[in-house]
Amino acid sequence: MTAEQIRNDGLLGASDIRTIAAAAGISPTKKFGQNFVIDPGTVRKIVRTAGVTHESHVLEVGPGLGSLTLGLLETGAQVTAIEIDTPVAQQLPHTIAQYMPDAVNRFRVIEMDALKATPENTDLSSDETLTLVANLPYNVATPIILTLLERFPHITSFVVMVQKEVADRLSAKPGNKVYGVPSVKLAWYGTASPAGVIGRNVFWPAPHVDSALVEFHRYDEKRYINDEELRTQVFELIDAAFSQRRKTLRAVLKKIVSADAFERSGIDSSRRGETLTIEEFITLAQALNQTQATPHIDK
Template sequence: MAEHASGRLLGAADIRRIAAEAGISPTKKFGQNFVIDPGTVRKIVRAAGVTAQDHVMEVGPGLGSLSLAILETGATMTAVEIDPSVAERVPHTIAEFMPEATDRFRVVLSDALAVTPENLPDFNNDDHFMLVANLPYNVATPIVLTLLERFPNLTSFVVMVQKEVADRLCAKPGSKIYGAPSVKLAWFGEAEHAGTIGRNVFWPAPNVDSALVKFTRYEQGSLPVAEELHVDRREVFALVDAAFGQRRKTLHAALKKLVPNEAFAIADIDPTRRGETLTIDEFARLAWGVKECAHE
């Protein structure tokens, strides 16, 4: 990775000093675990393939560890931070450790689940941008799905999340951990594991392991088969939610209020199967079957 900005990344002593100076303590409320290892943040940036030409969104910059590694590539970035004291502090950290990158960095005080192209216009003129983030464990899945839904030009991401969450996001049909998040993410593109991260790179150290998820959006923005069948995301996700809401039941039982019997035949899907065995393509086909029944 070519380093464009001079300066240095944060180590454990830097993180503790900055936190002490700013009167910041990591809180469970915001799911804060600050990365204290420069090698880890560089690994995340490498996995994402960030270059000087990229515009990057970071959610939860914390004290700036990952922000500095992103800026080191020459990229431009906007960080979205929910904690007011952290949002106020992080620009000072950039100015101290990588002064020439300050004009490529902006921080916005907001909940990531509340941002839209209207209230965060930074990315509106971009054909594409990427998300690179160490996400709070408790809201990682809603954040990635919400951002993909609201920002059609969000074309890739690499996020660090709890390993269990990473496994679920990348899970395939038939596995015990395959669930609604796995299917919904597959609507937008393809996810894969991009490495595991040990606990000792964080302050405070969490009691779970972390992992990286790398995601690439479909060129057309969403599921190719859905485009062909003219089914929409809300129709498909309604079936996904119902099927996994009662995952031990057959499709026929779990979806009886949503899917007429003949729709299964039209979609060529066995109603005695369970939702956990269906691919996103099959859920889209089932939604198409429902629409076909309505037209008859």
């Protein structure tokens, strides 16, 4: 164990990360958007923000060389990690065994693309709530988040570190200039809020952009949350409404939503999609269903 490792109280510092990578023949790749965290203080901030305790079961996506993984295990939590990069996935159990041997039985890594993960192929039972905690690759962060929330209804909260621009979009509210498709779709599942900005110097290699944390909590109860047919329809409306965001709803949805549906919903068709809440998109979808279900009677 290195002197730096002792100073970091069991977590990985910059020299530890470089030593592990060199020994395993691993180099950060652009293909998988790898920027490894080298600052224990940042790791503990993420873990603390996520509220992880010894009672938690954490799903970590993209664990990399194990910086955040060790911080999660430090709490006594059980951790299931999903890693797409084969050499990294193979190295991770050895790192846990070396730096935190008492946690070996509380950790497992699954080598796969997180976008292909399901409760079945990960053996993550819906009987147990999950907390998602991850340092996500910038280029696939939003698809990963929305896919996992759709497939794993027992993910009740998350804290993710993403590019600051992505974080701003995920937590944006109606009327904000960066409010868009990710903002509204995430709001289908729960509430998101910014949880702090992370500088570039806590990564190896240092990225060219700042990062930020997003905190999310799934709704305890929403009457529409398990309606897959409604969700699909609402998401189609969202995609269409933001496909030309400067146009009015009347113009951009003219092939999908009738004037009658707008009238039934009580939503002014001269508004733009960027002004609608998730509840209003749902109301519009329900009004559309009502108009389609109502038979036309010729007079």
